[in-house]
Amino acid sequence: MTVRRVRAALAGMLVVALGATGCGGPAEPVGPDGAGPVTVFAAASLTEPFTRLGEDYAAAHPGRTVRFNFGGSSGLAAQIIQGAPADVFAAASPATMKTVTDAGEAAGPSTVLVRNQLVVAVPRGNPARITGLADLARPGVTVALCAEQVPCGAAARTALDAAGVRLTPATLEQDVRGALAKLRLGEVDAALVYRTDVRAATGLAAVEFGESARAVNDYPIVVLRTAGNPAGARAFVDFVRSDAGLAVLTAAGFQPPAGR
The missing domain is CATH 3.40.190.10 (Periplasmic binding protein-like II)
Incomplete structure (x- = not known):
């Protein structure tokens, strides 16, 4: 063809x-x-x-x-x-x-x-008690990230590197909506997404972290x-x-x- x-x-x-x-x-x-x-x-x-x-x-x-x-x-x-x-x-x-x-x-x-800037999205009430990027690497904490070839994933990698945090995500999604869906379904404890996405969602809260200033899109x-x-x-x-x-x-x- x-x-x-x-x-x-x-x-x-x-x-x-x-x-x-x-x-x-x-x-x-x-x-x-x-x-x-x-x-x-x-x-x-x-x-x-x-x-x-x-x-x-x-x-x-x-x-x-x-x-x-x-x-x-x-x-x-x-x-x-x-x-x-x-x-x-x-x-x-x-x-x-x-x-x-x-x-x-x-x-x-x-x-x-x-x-736009990244935040850690968590369920309202923050049951995993996440206060920053370092908590995402704690044993037992599951995280959804965007794949690195898409902008939210590239920004997440920049922020994690700036914080010196190494983690293995439970899932890699093709956009922020996919990452948020995993969080809403209870399949992960947190997701690294944009501040705007958490503001538009119901039942979720945003955890701000300083390293997000290094990954503004x-x-x-x-x-x-x-x-x-x-x-x-x-x-x-x-x-x-x-x-x-x-x-x-x-x-x-x-x-x-x-x-x-």
């Missing part, structure tokens, strides 16, 4: 997947002013605020809609490089964004939208070169980067980028 056919097949599969999750559906016309749908691939940790911002954007721009594909940044980047149809990409780390820009898939330079965003609705994509990026958009993101626990 040729590369072109592989890309076409992958793109078709993604369109079906988006439709099955309520983000797709029949093709809608795209106007030169950005009217019509905008497809946004975004890091899983952006799910709650981006969903809200998508609704606000549509309400402020009649005739425009936003479709989201949330997931691990590395997986989303791979889909984009393989030809999946998307207008905007919001990643959870500059390194992940770089794989997309280096592949020539960006319409221009990316900009940092927000920043910038979240870059970019309009993609092959965007089917470039005008709408640029308008959505401008919207989420506006003061109103930043207010929604910081209310969810994200930190403003440098200079804001």
